[in-house]
Amino acid sequence: MSKRTIITAGVVLTMDAAYSVCKNGYIVIENGRISAVGEGEAPRAQEGDEQVNLRGALVMPGLINCHAHSPMTITRGMCEGVSLFTMDGFLNTLRRYESFEDAAMASASTGVSCAEMIRTGTTCFADQYFYADKIFTEVDNAGLRAVIAYGIVELGDEKRRLQELANADSFLRLCAEHGRIKGWVGPHAFFVDNSLDLIREEIAMAKKYQAGFHIHFATSNEENDYCAEHFGCSAIEKMEDLGILEVPILAAHSITVSDPDIKRMARYPFYPVLAPSAAMRSGFPAAPVKAMREADVTVVLGTDNVCNCNTYDMLAEMGTAGKLIIHREQDVKAIKARELVSMATRQGAAALGMEAEIGSLEKGKKADLIALDLSDIGWAPFCGQDYYTQLAYSVSGYSVSHSMVDGNWLMKDKKLLTVDYENYVRRMEEDTRELLRRMGS
Numbered sequence: 001m002s003k004r005t006i007i008t009a010g011v012v013l014t015m016d017a018a019y020s021v022c023k024n025g026y027i028v029i030e031n032g033r034i035s036a037v038g039e040g041e042a043p044r045a046q047e048g049d050e051q052v053n054l055r056g057a058l059v060m061p062g063l064i065n066c067h068a069h070s071p072m073t074i075t076r077g078m079c080e081g082v083s084l085f086t087m088d089g090f091l092n093t094l095r096r097y098e099s100f101e102d103a104a105m106a107s108a109s110t111g112v113s114c115a116e117m118i119r120t121g122t123t124c125f126a127d128q129y130f131y132a133d134k135i136f137t138e139v140d141n142a143g144l145r146a147v148i149a150y151g152i153v154e155l156g157d158e159k160r161r162l163q164e165l166a167n168a169d170s171f172l173r174l175c176a177e178h179g180r181i182k183g184w185v186g187p188h189a190f191f192v193d194n195s196l197d198l199i200r201e202e203i204a205m206a207k208k209y210q211a212g213f214h215i216h217f218a219t220s221n222e223e224n225d226y227c228a229e230h231f232g233c234s235a236i237e238k239m240e241d242l243g244i245l246e247v248p249i250l251a252a253h254s255i256t257v258s259d260p261d262i263k264r265m266a267r268y269p270f271y272p273v274l275a276p277s278a279a280m281r282s283g284f285p286a287a288p289v290k291a292m293r294e295a296d297v298t299v300v301l302g303t304d305n306v307c308n309c310n311t312y313d314m315l316a317e318m319g320t321a322g323k324l325i326i327h328r329e330q331d332v333k334a335i336k337a338r339e340l341v342s343m344a345t346r347q348g349a350a351a352l353g354m355e356a357e358i359g360s361l362e363k364g365k366k367a368d369l370i371a372l373d374l375s376d377i378g379w380a381p382f383c384g385q386d387y388y389t390q391l392a393y394s395v396s397g398y399s400v401s402h403s404m405v406d407g408n409w410l411m412k413d414k415k416l417l418t419v420d421y422e423n424y425v426r427r428m429e430e431d432t433r434e435l436l437r438r439m440g441s
């Protein structure tokens, strides 16, 4: 028998379809997968097994952040007072910073982001940015799981278009052979950075590698206005016409959408990503999550960049999402706490095409899990309170004590095991100073 890890836990929140909760539960892990999960006495340990006592903890699936730009930590706090949800705000701040950055700067900032994600309970994230190969290396070293979308920007330059397509193709081929990291295609936003010809080539590439698209969509009405003027239809109608909707899509924000748009989404593997803090801090409302969910559109959760959100803490985002959705609808029943947790676990997994592998703690699934220390300040009292409510609204990701991906520990007792955080921070600060120097600040 291969070496096993046997975890005994105060509570196991499985996030299976029935939302099963195992008090005094256990999880057995073999070869990176869950071989048993249940309540009561754990299977007896054999020689060589690792036994982990988490009786004082809640164990649950690792959190899935469906929209991030991990190298952008280098500019955290440097876009204050600017809305990044408008082209004007975006082009005059972030794009300007990015024009002075180089590929080498992406490494340390991504390392810092990985550390922060592990520390706050994220085990899998979807990234969309330039420097995909740098992100790949840091994610691989950190032991996290990720779907990295190769960000293609064309800006009308034919030579650059061909080079970017070739680079994206190489990147997707590299990821096809990796177990934990998947490659997707990431046009920043349609009708802005990408010509129609390029979009068609990106669709063909996604189909070739059975990948999806990770995009920004409907942050403001600018895409709809553009499509109405140039094509006489809405942005999502034009996307349908081009065949984009035939591949899975993570569509960050999806705020300015109409009821017919939502009906159209429901016919395709279209996953709106709610990034509530980034939306609110950019001065925009929430997506119509209630209407989307009623139309059977699966809405998932992400942090977006840490210039507008400022944190990768997905538990904080869950709470913010719940409050924003309820406030938008003026209806306290608009979303339940357990549905918020589902958005960041099993539904996130579905959006990434990984529902058979991750997103819940069930026999046969990969062992991607986290533990939260129930003795931390903020949980009490324990008199039948709903764990989902406590997760979404009472505690933060800094209650996470343990993290495991593919059966490998990334953090134990709040100590990071795969990432040298201090070293990454030192290097990122040097990069930030160099960026500011180049900009003449």
Ligand SMILES: [Zn+2]
Pocket: 067, 068, 069, 216, 252, 304, 305
């Ligand atoms: Zn974004």
